Amino acid sequence: MKRKRLRWLEIVLAGLVLTLVGILVNNLAVNLIRTELGLSFKWLWQPAGFALSEHTLPYQPGDSTAWALLVSWLNSLRVIACSIVLATVLGVGAGAARRSLNPLLRQLAGLYVGLIRQIPLLLQLLFWYFVAFLGLPSEPMAPVGTLVSLSNQGIAILGLNLSVEFSAVLVGLSVFTGAAIAEVVRGGLDSVPKGQWEAFRSLGIGETLGMRKVVLPQALPAILPALSSQYLNLAKNSTLAIAVGFADLYAVSDTAITQTGRAIEGFLILLLSFLALNLLINGGMQVLNRIVVRPAQRT
Amino acid sequence: MTGSRTAYRKRLLQARRHPLQTLLSLVILAVIAWVIWSTATWLFFGAKWSVVTENLPLFAVGSYPENERWRPCLWLGLLCLMTAITLLQPLVSVRWRISGLALSWCWLAMLPIGLLLLAGGAGLQTVSSRDWGGLTLTVLLTCFSGLLALPLGILLALGRRSKLTLPRHLCRLYIDGMRAVPLIAVLFFGQLLLPLFLPVGIEINRVLRAVVAFALFAAAYIAEDVRGGLQAIPGTQLEAAAALGLGPWQIQQLVVLPQALRVAVPALTNQAIGLLQNTSLMAILGLVELLGISRSLLANPAYIGRHLETYIWLAGLYWLVCTAMALMARQLERQGPSASTSAIPS
Numbered sequence: 001m002k003r004k005r006l007r008w009l010e011i012v013l014a015g016l017v018l019t020l021v022g023i024l025v026n027n028l029a030v031n032l033i034r035t036e037l038g039l040s041f042k043w044l045w046q047p048a049g050f051a052l053s054e055h056t057l058p059y060q061p062g063d064s065t066a067w068a069l070l071v072s073w074l075n076s077l078r079v080i081a082c083s084i085v086l087a088t089v090l091g092v093g094a095g096a097a098r099r100s101l102n103p104l105l106r107q108l109a110g111l112y113v114g115l116i117r118q119i120p121l122l123l124q125l126l127f128w129y130f131v132a133f134l135g136l137p138s139e140p141m142a143p144v145g146t147l148v149s150l151s152n153q154g155i156a157i158l159g160l161n162l163s164v165e166f167s168a169v170l171v172g173l174s175v176f177t178g179a180a181i182a183e184v185v186r187g188g189l190d191s192v193p194k195g196q197w198e199a200f201r202s203l204g205i206g207e208t209l210g211m212r213k214v215v216l217p218q219a220l221p222a223i224l225p226a227l228s229s230q231y232l233n234l235a236k237n238s239t240l241a242i243a244v245g246f247a248d249l250y251a252v253s254d255t256a257i258t259q260t261g262r263a264i265e266g267f268l269i270l271l272l273s274f275l276a277l278n279l280l281i282n283g284g285m286q287v288l289n290r291i292v293v294r295p296a297q298r299t
Numbered sequence: 300m301t302g303s304r305t306a307y308r309k310r311l312l313q314a315r316r317h318p319l320q321t322l323l324s325l326v327i328l329a330v331i332a333w334v335i336w337s338t339a340t341w342l343f344f345g346a347k348w349s350v351v352t353e354n355l356p357l358f359a360v361g362s363y364p365e366n367e368r369w370r371p372c373l374w375l376g377l378l379c380l381m382t383a384i385t386l387l388q389p390l391v392s393v394r395w396r397i398s399g400l401a402l403s404w405c406w407l408a409m410l411p412i413g414l415l416l417l418a419g420g421a422g423l424q425t426v427s428s429r430d431w432g433g434l435t436l437t438v439l440l441t442c443f444s445g446l447l448a449l450p451l452g453i454l455l456a457l458g459r460r461s462k463l464t465l466p467r468h469l470c471r472l473y474i475d476g477m478r479a480v481p482l483i484a485v486l487f488f489g490q491l492l493l494p495l496f497l498p499v500g501i502e503i504n505r506v507l508r509a510v511v512a513f514a515l516f517a518a519a520y521i522a523e524d525v526r527g528g529l530q531a532i533p534g535t536q537l538e539a540a541a542a543l544g545l546g547p548w549q550i551q552q553l554v555v556l557p558q559a560l561r562v563a564v565p566a567l568t569n570q571a572i573g574l575l576q577n578t579s580l581m582a583i584l585g586l587v588e589l590l591g592i593s594r595s596l597l598a599n600p601a602y603i604g605r606h607l608e609t610y611i612w613l614a615g616l617y618w619l620v621c622t623a624m625a626l627m628a629r630q631l632e633r634q635g636p637s638a639s640t641s642a643i644p645s
Contacts, residue, residue: 010465017469024496031495101317104324108331118621119614120576122583123590127614130606236481243583250483263491270484278479 028264043260044069044269050255052247054163065256072252073273079169079248080235080277086174087234088227091181096211098182099189109182116179122240124176129168129244165246169238177234184230188223189215220292228285235277249273350605351612354596358616361432361587367424370416371435378409378438385627399631410442428506432587434616436506440578440588444513445571451514452521453560456529457551459522470522477519483580485516490584509581517574524570528563529555561632568628572621579617589613 032038048068051061055071056078097109116124133152140151148157155162162170192215200210239250250270257266351358360371385406388396397405417439419425431439458470477485489512490505497503503511532555540550560567582591593609596602602609 006463010463013463014465017465027496027498030499034499102320102323102327104327108327115618118572118618120579120590120617122579123610123613123617126590126606127610131610135607232479239481239483240580240583242483250481254487257491264495267484267488267492271480274480274484 032264037261039265040262041265043256043262043265048256049259052252053165053245054247065260068252069249069256069269069273072247072249073277075247076235076238076241076249076277077280079166079173079241079246080238080281082170083173083177083234083238084231086170087177087181087230090174090178091230092185094178094182095185095189098186101207113179113182116176117183121172121176121237122243125168125172125240125244128172128175129165132171133164133168163246165241165244168244169241169246169248173234173238176237177230180230180233181227184223184226185219187226188219191222192218224285224289224292228282228289231281231285232278235281236274249277346608346611347605348608350596350602350608357433357592357596358589358612359433360435361430361592363430363432363435364424364426367419367426370419370423370426371431371433374409374413374416375435375438377412381405381409382623382627385630386623388630403631410446413439413442428504431506433592434589436586436588437575437578438620440506440509440513440581441571441575443510444517445574447510447514448517448521448574449567451518453525453556455518455522456525459526460529474519474522477516478523482516482577483583486512486580486584488512489515505586509584509586513574513578517570520570520573521567524563524566525559527566528559528561531562532558564628564632568625571628572624575621575624576617589616 044066045064047062048065049061050068052059052068052071052075054075056074057071059067059071094109094112097105098113100106133155136150136152138152140149140153140156142149149155152164154164155167196214196218197210200214201207205214238248241248242251242254245251253266253270253273257263260266356368359375360368363371384397385402388402415421416423417426417431417435418428455470455474458466459474461467461470486509489508493508493511494502536554536558537550540554545553578588579590581588582594585591587595590613593613597606597609
């Protein structure tokens with residue numbers, strides 16, 4: 001009796017959802033016909049007509065829009081990958097510092113996390129771009145010999161040239177995500193029983209070694225899932241690069257949509273490209289999970 | 300006295316035993332001193348604060364008509380008053396304390412009051428939403444999207460745990476899909492694509508479109524937080540409620556949700572703060588909220604190069620509002636109607 005009623009409820013619900021979707025699609029069709037747009041993906045193969053400020057593969061405005069989107073996707077991937085590395089270093093450092101023996105270091109890390117998390121990322125990105133990097137002198141300055149040269153035209157590290165936009169996005173994303181990762185790491189360290197810390201300290205093992213060999217292997221299973229969700233957040237947040245004029249996936253999709261007027265199609269492609277990015281990060285994290293967690297559990 | 304002296308001696312002993320740590324502390328202290336010194340000299344002597352001081356009304360209300368400015372200002376003032384009352388609760392004597400429930404209702408009442416004051420009507424001159432801006436718009440976007448997102452998120456969380464297959468899968472699809480997409484894409488959808496999905500002739504204004512987009516996005520995250528709360532409720536509670544003869548809706552409403560939401564409050568607070576910070580993304584899509592108004596100010600030739608001053612001012616404002624929200628949430632959490640009293644209908 002009850003199961004039958006549930007079945008009916010489900011059928012009614014399905015009907016409602018289908019009707020809603022039908023209405024929306026119908027509205028869309030009516031609007032597309034009314035504005036004489038229709039759906040078409042031909043524009044992808046036509047010349048893009050806009051320049052990209054930076055590209056890893058050869059690109060000219062005469063190349064197709066699809067190519068421009070691919071190049072911008074690679075730009076996104078580049079900045080995300082670099083930010084993930086930098087944010088992890090920052091975050092693990094700050095997270096470990098919050099549980100260090102040095103009270104000053106603890107306070108400093110706490111200040112960093114507390115401050116960064118209360119200020120919008122977009123504001124931070126604007127700060128890094130307009131104040132920190134565009135505020136550099138136009139003449140290259142080299143604080144440590146020829147290793148690093150800084151100017152508001154670009155940054156060169158060991159012969160590797162980075163644009164100002166790229167650097168601003170990289171630093172902004174890393175500092176912001178680093179604070180979040182620090183919290184994740186701190187939570188993971190807290191999940192390790194206190195006796196473990198006391199045990200390695202009483203054995204005379206140094207802080208760094210004990211952290212690396214005793215605490216971290218036990219904290220990692222708790223840290224990794226939250227870490228991968230922070231990486232996904234970082235990837236999503238990288239779309240804010242449009243605010244500082246970095247030619248990332250979202251910025252170029254936006255330009256393409258404004259130029260062609262193909263909002264629906266452009267949006268679909270944007271979503272699909274993002275799906276690909278997400279899958280990439282997820283896959284990478286799963287591989288990492290398998291490498292790191294398995295041996296730790298085996299011992 | 301002796302206690303502090305032994306503590307000091309202990310420190311000294313530690314310092315002698317850990318020379319590296321001591322060196323590290325000294326280096327950090329030197330860096331901190333240098334940072335504080337250079338920041339302070341810049342703040343008081345280097346910075347030109349005219350970009351902030353000359354434009355305070357713009358930061359507060361945006362391009363709201365000049366002789367109607369008292370309305371958004373009044374609303375902001377009321378909100379500040381409510382914040383002060385809420386935060387001062389533990390300090391005043393018990394006789395003057397307002398119950399958590401009454402306080403919550405007062406906060407809820409702020410929303411229609413704000414809308415009435417901003418939009419006009421009922422004797423006040425109507426002001427188009429195009430003229431709203433500044434901190435007022437930021438707060439308005441946060442409040443209304445939060446208010447829309449919370450019930451939607453709860454429904455999604457319940458749906459995701461439902462016994463029915465179809466709603467469970469639909470809710471999961473929605474939550475996971477929304478959480479995989481960047482917010483700016485959702486906002487873009489709300490601004491440019493949402494009108495395409497509406498019937499011909501129906502148009503909703505940009506602020507409302509932004510609120511809807513924010514709410515749809517935040518609901519997915521809220522749903523996950525509420526689900527976490529729901530999972531914290533032991534199954535025996537459901538069985539006990541069912542044994543008492545409560546129906547499925549009554550069980551959720553009277554037994555499960557009050558407890559689950561209480562568990563979820565800290566996570567929900569984080570979501571609310573995130574929502575406030577995320578409203579700054581509307582600056583990219585052309586609304587003149589707090590960040591948007593600063594961008595247009597910085598484009599003014601009179602304030603060229605005044606980025607740092609503006610950003611520090613904005614960071615301070617955001618920090619202040621976020622901190623106030625966090626403190627208030629902790630307050631309401633401590634003081635609000637406890638699960639036991641709200642679960643039992645009187």
